[in-house]
Amino acid sequence: MSKLNNEAAPPNVETIFGQTIEMHCHRQMDVPEGWRPAFLDALVALNAVKCAKRDNLILLSPVVRHDGVHVQASGEDAVVDGICRKLRHRTRYTCRKCGRPGHARRLPLDVRVLCGSCAAPRAMKAKIEECMASLTRSAESGLDRLITFDEMPPQLRATIPAAAWQKVASGNGQGTYCTTQSELRKLTGHWRHLLLALESVTADLE
């Protein structure tokens, strides 16, 4: 590698490839915080493979997509492509907020790569909103449906007091825990309170 560097352009004269790497360094703030370490590692790797053969390569502006950071070179180069592919793959399984391992999750309006901790408030918010909308619809129809423990999303169960669940006999002779929509309606005040608190936590990705 050092041999290649020695064969590169004369000292003090930056190559186009080097200039675009430096430009990318200045644009690191455009990359979500959790993906930044992976992005900088990729730039270090690209800088390490600078050589005369790659002088005229231009790195196109990084594109931040829902499933990772996409960097592409103007020409074909297996090594540069490999580094870019590695960056794309690494960010696909890294939380864009905190950098912990994560995967793509569907938010109400978009898809984001998040870890469990960062996804939790968004999942809770989505589930609460979904449940409250369903309760409003059922209130109009005047129905009071039974909801089983397994039917209830786990993220929502975590907000429901155990006292709201009752053991009932099911068709196969085995019992199951159930709650009712009227029981859940008693919790809407608390859920509104939680949604308000969640606004500030989840606003950055909305």
Place this chain on the structure above:
Amino acid sequence: MHLELFTGRQRGSPASRDLAIQLACIRAFVAEHPRPDADTSLPLAAELPLRPVYSEAEFEKRKAWALGLSEESRKMVLTHLKQARALGPMRRVARVPQPSCIDAIETDFPHCAPVLEWIRQFVALGKLCPGQELSFPPLLLSGPPGTGKTALSQRLARALGTEHHTIDIASLHAGFTISGLDTSYSTARPGLVWDALQHPCMSPLILLDELDKAADDQRRTPLGFLYQLLEPMTARRFVDAAIGLPLDASAILWIATCNEPAAIEPAIRSRFQEFEVPLPKSTQMPAVARSINREMLAIAPWGDAFDHELSPDILERVSAIPPRRVLHALRSAYATAALHGRRRLIASDVPLAPDAKRAHAIGFIHQ
């Protein structure tokens, strides 16, 4: 790429690491923002006590072992393992009931007050656990026939929100019905304990009915399985002979009934906490009769057609009947009322208590 849908049903095992992280974060968030009117002593549903019933590593080993079996045995073992996998290793454990549940049982079973007081002690102990997990040592109810021992066990299971299984010891001839039959036999299949644990709750209440009437075979007792299962330490690794996967059976709640405790093998008897259930006193009989009447009307298809309240004169008449015959007497009374086009019982509908002398009129003559 794995894509978790927030808007659809949760995919994968609920015990997955990712979901566990999410739930931990949500619980922390909810704890930081409590309901103003919330009773903080009550656990959240997500905090229901959970315990692994089997180990994932042992499950995989057993699955690999099953592949080497004959086709029929392999199919049987893999089917049962698949069912166990579908439920996941994490299962709910019985939670302490509300004090009002035990009070309600005591109202219906006033003659069982010492037993219920003993259970209350374990309820108090369970409240000290973070998940309010309930367990009590094996319980042996002895007493004359027809005192409501079996009914008490069923009511307890209902109050605790657990499954109720009954093993009729008098008709039990071999232990494999309970602990499974080895795969070397063509009729191999798992036993009742395995089946009872294939449920989201790993604390079923198992009733050993008529424990003193076990088949008297000196060479091989059918109750051999109880030596392991009644000891919490050994029950933690109960192995069903057919499936071979070690299960944690220590959360099972055991209740046995008998008429003659002395007829029970001492090694088994010593594993139980014994209570005598006497016949209800005449002052306690109205409460028992009310309870029997309510239970009968709740399940009878014609139950809604009648007034559920029993008048004092009916209760007085029913109180003279032995508890076991109260159900038959009440059913006859409702039939009589229906014949006369009434929707409410009157005292004369209830048949008189059978005369003790007439009871021996047919059969051997007692000198």
